[in-house]
Amino acid sequence: MTEVLDVAKKDGRWTECPACKEIIITKRLEENLLVCPHCDFHFRLGGKDRIALTCDDKGFVELDLAPSAAESHAKTLETPLRGGMATIKGQACVLAVMDFSVKGGSMGVDMAQKIITLMQHAHKTARPLVMFCASGGVRVQEGIWGLLQMIRTVHARNTTANVPMVTVFTDPTLGGVTASFSALADILLAEPGSRIGFAGPRVIEYTINYPLLPPDFQDASRLLSNGFLDRIVHRHQLRDTLSYLLQWF
Numbered sequence: 001m002t003e004v005l006d007v008a009k010k011d012g013r014w015t016e017c018p019a020c021k022e023i024i025i026t027k028r029l030e031e032n033l034l035v036c037p038h039c040d041f042h043f044r045l046g047g048k049d050r051i052a053l054t055c056d057d058k059g060f061v062e063l064d065l066a067p068s069a070a071e072s073h074a075k076t077l078e079t080p081l082r083g084g085m086a087t088i089k090g091q092a093c094v095l096a097v098m099d100f101s102v103k104g105g106s107m108g109v110d111m112a113q114k115i116i117t118l119m120q121h122a123h124k125t126a127r128p129l130v131m132f133c134a135s136g137g138v139r140v141q142e143g144i145w146g147l148l149q150m151i152r153t154v155h156a157r158n159t160t161a162n163v164p165m166v167t168v169f170t171d172p173t174l175g176g177v178t179a180s181f182s183a184l185a186d187i188l189l190a191e192p193g194s195r196i197g198f199a200g201p202r203v204i205e206y207t208i209n210y211p212l213l214p215p216d217f218q219d220a221s222r223l224l225s226n227g228f229l230d231r232i233v234h235r236h237q238l239r240d241t242l243s244y245l246l247q248w249f
């Protein structure tokens with residue numbers, strides 16, 4: 001029986017939930033918006049799936065965000081950030097979606113430029129901005145240029161401060177993305193179980209030599225009780241919640 005399960009998992013027909021270890025038929029999992037039907041664990045979503053689950057039918061028009069020459073040849077494959085004009089249950093907005101599966105959703109010069117362009121576009125078109133974050137932080141391979149993107153995006157947010165902005169933190173959002181523009185939104189939402197923070201727990205434990213961080217450290221529920229988040233929203237309610245919020249802007 002174990003061998004049958006292994007084969008079914010390998011060819012993608014069945015999926016094991018990493019939280020409760022239940023084996024789920026993949027099609028059923030997809031119908032449930034990639035939320036475990038047994039324990040409510042939220043699987044990570046790619047950018048394409050996130051857009052499909054969030055926007056109305058034909059409700060997303062991707063903007064050409066001018067990729068660099070280095071990136072343009074790979075543009076047709078996957079990009080760590082997609083953005084465009086969107087409608088969510090009829091409510092218009094500018095939507096940005098990060099994809100953790102592409103280079104850890106890391107923010108380098110290119111991604112920051114796209115974020116800035118989307119902020120300016122929202123400002124120009126007088127639409128609110130909805131940002132789905134999923135990132136390991138700034139792109140360390142770009143060294144100081146990576147770090148500078150925190151300042152650039154914060155500056156862009158400050159200069160477009162009249163644009164209503166909603167951030168949805170998804171698992172995981174860490175490092176320089178948490179510590180810059182994403183936390184400057186007017187409304188901060190998160191999916192259940194998302195890990196949101198700056199440095200990871202192991203780095204903190206090692207640095208301060210204190211190995212007793214609480215088990216829910218950097219979990220969305222703890223951040224909500226600490227007042228960092230406004231609300232934790234189940235993936236099934238996300239479209240309703242966003243369209244409800246957007247109608248006020």
Ligand SMILES: [Zn+2]
Nearest residue numbers: 017020036039
């Ligand atoms: Zn589960």
